[in-house]
Amino acid sequence: MTELTGHPGKTRSPSEARILVMTAVEAERDAVLRGLDGDGRFEVRLCGVGPASAAARTAVALGSGDPWTLVVSAGIAGGYPEVAPVGTLAVGTDAVAADLGVETAEGFASVEELGFGASKLAADAKLAEELLQALNRAGLVAASGPIVTASTATGTAATAAVRSARVPGAVAEGMEGYGVAIAATYADKPFIELRAISNAVGPRDRDAWRIGDALTALSAAFAILKEVELN
Numbered sequence: 001m002t003e004l005t006g007h008p009g010k011t012r013s014p015s016e017a018r019i020l021v022m023t024a025v026e027a028e029r030d031a032v033l034r035g036l037d038g039d040g041r042f043e044v045r046l047c048g049v050g051p052a053s054a055a056a057r058t059a060v061a062l063g064s065g066d067p068w069t070l071v072v073s074a075g076i077a078g079g080y081p082e083v084a085p086v087g088t089l090a091v092g093t094d095a096v097a098a099d100l101g102v103e104t105a106e107g108f109a110s111v112e113e114l115g116f117g118a119s120k121l122a123a124d125a126k127l128a129e130e131l132l133q134a135l136n137r138a139g140l141v142a143a144s145g146p147i148v149t150a151s152t153a154t155g156t157a158a159t160a161a162v163r164s165a166r167v168p169g170a171v172a173e174g175m176e177g178y179g180v181a182i183a184a185t186y187a188d189k190p191f192i193e194l195r196a197i198s199n200a201v202g203p204r205d206r207d208a209w210r211i212g213d214a215l216t217a218l219s220a221a222f223a224i225l226k227e228v229e230l231n
């Protein structure tokens, strides 16, 4: 049987899952790799910060190598405190570009309203649900719902209110999910988003960010994800 090198020291068969994980920065990539513990089905690449870089770098990755079977956007995120407090996890049901549209005299109009495309991209519903249940079974606190993608991270209560009204049920906010998802969509690949909450969405207070705790939670979540049926 042909064996393909996935992760150093590991091999996989051609029929196995081949999962592309995109993180914005190295600290997130390293946390994911710690959780995966050498699982050769996964490849973790950097996509940079923000949806444009994420889309471009995911598209490049998807265009290289053997066929991918799943694309994952992963990293830390802001959480809506009532549903996703700091240190917990968020599993996306949809990646929503909350600032993709136009301002009109009557208010914000999304690209859907303008007839220009989709600001909301659905995650693989079955896999997202299975992941949520596996995380909860493992004793990790995880919420699921739409995850906002923003080019500008929220820094005021006013923006938090605007975006959560625009995205009912939103659990978290990151800066890459929609970009990774649009690349996966054009490549016709299933997509999920998994984030660990480092801060509350709202008034910016960088000293209150718990990045270490979030990275620890991210590692723990990937240790669970690799046990979920991914084929």
Ligand SMILES: O=C(O)c1cccc(C(=O)CC[C@H]2O[C@@H](n3cnc4c(=O)[nH]cnc43)[C@H](O)[C@@H]2O)c1
Pocket (backbone or CB within 6 Å): 024, 025, 027, 028, 048, 049, 050, 075, 076, 077, 078, 079, 150, 152, 153, 154, 173, 174, 175, 176, 198, 199, 200, 201, 202, 211
């Ligand atoms: O300074 C560090 O050690 C460090 C380690 C890991 C990640 C970072 C980042 O700053 C990553 C930026 C990344 O985080 C996401 N994020 C986190 N909180 C929010 C938020 O409230 N709103 C939007 N995005 C957030 C985002 O995806 C950024 O790419 C630093």
